Amino acid sequence: MSSSNAFSTQGAAVARRTPIPPPSALPAVVSRHRKELGTLGVTVPFFAYTACFLLAPTLIVVFGAFSSADGGFTLANFRRLAEPNTLAAFGTSVLVSVLSALIGSMVGALASYALVIGSRPNGLARRLIGAISSVLAQFGGVMLAFAFIATLGINGVGTMLLQQLFGLTVNPNWLSSMPGLVTIYSYFQIPLMIIIFLPAVDSMLPQWREAAESLGGDTWQYWTRVAGPILAPRFVSSFLLLFANAFSAYATAAALFSQRSILVPLMIQGAMRNEMDVNQQGFAQVLAFAMVVVVALAMLLSHAVERRAGRWQ
Amino acid sequence: MAVTHASSAMPKRNESSGADGAAVIGSTSATAQAAPKPPQLRAARIRRQNIIKTVVLSLTMLFLFIPLAAMFLFTVRHPLSGRWSLDAWRAIFTGDGSSLGADLTVLWQGLGSSLGLCAVTVALMLALMVPTMVIVHIRSRRLERAIEWVATLPLTIPAIVLVVGLGPIYRWLSADLLSTKPIWLCFAYVILVMPFAFRALAVGLNSIDVKTLVEASRSLGASWPRVFLRVLIPNLWQSILSASFISIAVVLGEYTVASLLGRMNLQVALYQLGQSNSQISTAMSLLALVFGVILLVALDLISGAMRRSKEQ
Numbered sequence: 001m002s003s004s005n006a007f008s009t010q011g012a013a014v015a016r017r018t019p020i021p022p023p024s025a026l027p028a029v030v031s032r033h034r035k036e037l038g039t040l041g042v043t044v045p046f047f048a049y050t051a052c053f054l055l056a057p058t059l060i061v062v063f064g065a066f067s068s069a070d071g072g073f074t075l076a077n078f079r080r081l082a083e084p085n086t087l088a089a090f091g092t093s094v095l096v097s098v099l100s101a102l103i104g105s106m107v108g109a110l111a112s113y114a115l116v117i118g119s120r121p122n123g124l125a126r127r128l129i130g131a132i133s134s135v136l137a138q139f140g141g142v143m144l145a146f147a148f149i150a151t152l153g154i155n156g157v158g159t160m161l162l163q164q165l166f167g168l169t170v171n172p173n174w175l176s177s178m179p180g181l182v183t184i185y186s187y188f189q190i191p192l193m194i195i196i197f198l199p200a201v202d203s204m205l206p207q208w209r210e211a212a213e214s215l216g217g218d219t220w221q222y223w224t225r226v227a228g229p230i231l232a233p234r235f236v237s238s239f240l241l242l243f244a245n246a247f248s249a250y251a252t253a254a255a256l257f258s259q260r261s262i263l264v265p266l267m268i269q270g271a272m273r274n275e276m277d278v279n280q281q282g283f284a285q286v287l288a289f290a291m292v293v294v295v296a297l298a299m300l301l302s303h304a305v306e307r308r309a310g311r312w313q
Numbered sequence: 314m315a316v317t318h319a320s321s322a323m324p325k326r327n328e329s330s331g332a333d334g335a336a337v338i339g340s341t342s343a344t345a346q347a348a349p350k351p352p353q354l355r356a357a358r359i360r361r362q363n364i365i366k367t368v369v370l371s372l373t374m375l376f377l378f379i380p381l382a383a384m385f386l387f388t389v390r391h392p393l394s395g396r397w398s399l400d401a402w403r404a405i406f407t408g409d410g411s412s413l414g415a416d417l418t419v420l421w422q423g424l425g426s427s428l429g430l431c432a433v434t435v436a437l438m439l440a441l442m443v444p445t446m447v448i449v450h451i452r453s454r455r456l457e458r459a460i461e462w463v464a465t466l467p468l469t470i471p472a473i474v475l476v477v478g479l480g481p482i483y484r485w486l487s488a489d490l491l492s493t494k495p496i497w498l499c500f501a502y503v504i505l506v507m508p509f510a511f512r513a514l515a516v517g518l519n520s521i522d523v524k525t526l527v528e529a530s531r532s533l534g535a536s537w538p539r540v541f542l543r544v545l546i547p548n549l550w551q552s553i554l555s556a557s558f559i560s561i562a563v564v565l566g567e568y569t570v571a572s573l574l575g576r577m578n579l580q581v582a583l584y585q586l587g588q589s590n591s592q593i594s595t596a597m598s599l600l601a602l603v604f605g606v607i608l609l610v611a612l613d614l615i616s617g618a619m620r621r622s623k624e625q
Binding site: 035036038040042043045046047049050052053054056057058059060061064082107110111113115117127128129130131134135136138141142143146147148149150151152156157158169186187190191244247248250251254255265268269272277284285288289290291295300 | 336358362365369370373374376377378381382384385390391441442444447453456463466468469471472473475479480482488503505559563566573575580584587594595598601602606609610612
């Protein structure tokens with residue numbers, strides 16, 4: 001006890017004997033500038049890289065949309081957006097995205113709620129379903145198309161089962177019809193919703209329900225007055241994210257249809273493949289530009305909703 | 314004190330024995346008498362919730378698993394003759410598709426370039442993001458926000474749009490600087506995986522006190538490379554791993570960029586093979602999917618084990 005005391009006073013004495021020189025103002029400023037420059041310097045590779053492979057392609061699309069075949073400024077490319085073909089493709093794309101996002105968000109939200117109630121956060125079922133969901137949400141489009149061709153294609157297992165058991169014939173074009181597309185898209189939307197909505201349901205405290213009950217509320221009142229308003233913003237922003245996700249999906253549709261361009265990404269594909277025709281290049285860029293506008297609007301809206309929700313929490 | 318104790322013990326007793334629990338409530342305290350609902354009602358609600366839970370989860374899982382099961386059946390049963398055989402799987406594991414009249418070279422070529430792309434993309438992504446994110450996390454809040462915005466931007470720009478803009482860039486790159494080998498797709502893929510990798514790394518950075526760690530090791534005389542290799546990376550190991558795994562999953566599933574730029578990767582090969590032999594390509598898809606699930610479950614187990622070892 002006493003020795004440690006002696007040691008500490010000695011230490012203090014040493015510190016007093018060699019005073020730290022007062023930091024002069026000038027070097028401090030210089031070193032701070034140097035530090036800031038150093039910080040910027042380390043980020044240079046990151047920003048240079050994203051400029052080359054993210055900013056440049058985006059700018060090429062944007063400028064390309066507004067330039068004519070000989071390089072001058074033009075709005076002629078946009079005229080082709082109003083053609084009935086293009087409008088129909090946009091209509092189909094939006095409809096498929098909205099419907100699959102609606103189904104995906106509702107089923108996914110129900111499933112996340114079912115996963116949370118009455119189970120431990122680190123339970124085996126939840127961890128397994130989490131891993132499976134993240135794989136299925138990333139499920140490569142081509143593989144997804146194969147899965148549904150194997151199920152409901154002309155020689156699909158499901159088609160044959162229905163035929164043999166109930167004598168039902170599945171229309172071979174069902175997969176490429178609107179209900180078929182919505183079903184296929186829902187297949188990756190539901191797992192995505194589970195991934196992004198599970199944390200929101202998880203943060204609901206059981207005490208809130210107990211509080212509602214002790215104040216005399218029933219289940220209906222709990223959902224409409226407490227849980228609903230808390231979960232609603234997150235639900236809306238997830239729905240918008242799902243919409244953007246479906247709207248930009250390309251691979252599944254490309255693997256399902258080899259010829260028809262009924263969705264916007266397929267139209268872009270068609271325009272890109274026609275490289276002989278210079279006007280087609282501009283058309284691909286206009287379509288891409290319009291897609292960015294739609295997706296960016298959905299994402300902006302989603303951010304705005306999230307921020308509003310953040311204010312209450 | 315006594316009241317809170319009683320009320321916290323109450324639910325447990327109710328669960329174990331209904332009638333007994335009711336008697337205890339009646340006798341213990343005033344708060345229990347004021348509770349609006351008898352325990353039977355709560356038990357009924359829990360039972361109802363369990364029914365809802367089972368129904369919803371089974372239906373969802375059914376929808377998700379039927380196509381997978383159909384995929385498997387499709388690979389072992391010849392669709393036209395109805396003959397059962399493991400030929401498709403044998404072809405994949407022996408590497409010889411001649412029994413089914415399929416040429417598998419395109420598949421191995423695609424798989425090879427996809428695996429190579431995984432390695433290069435992950436390496437490039439880590440080299441680009443880890444040092445930048447760490448420095449910015451310590452030094453500048455503003456730059457950190459800027460980097461977050463840039464790194465999550467690819468979520469707003471669909472891959473197909475990126476391809477339209479990347480077309481001219483890649484035409485120039487492959488004609489004047491590099492070759493048309495598929496491995497150069499890694500430049501585009503780093504952008505595609507960036508939002509996911511950023512999220513994973515940000516979680517890791519926020520869970521440890523980077524600033525203190527760096528200051529402590531710098532004041533003890535460690536150089537910056539040493540701080541990175543010996544202090545920060547071991548602490549960020551878990552999130553580096555999860556960023557890498559999610560990147561691998563994305564790269565293995567990528568089709569849009571490769572197919573439109575005319576390069577070969579696993580998905581493009583699967584699609585081409587699917588035109589001639591759908592059984593083998595379906596079997597390979599299923600295999601890729603199982604590999605993805607194994608990857609993520611492994612990640613889950615590893616992070617669980619690391620968390621436990623940290624706590625000890």
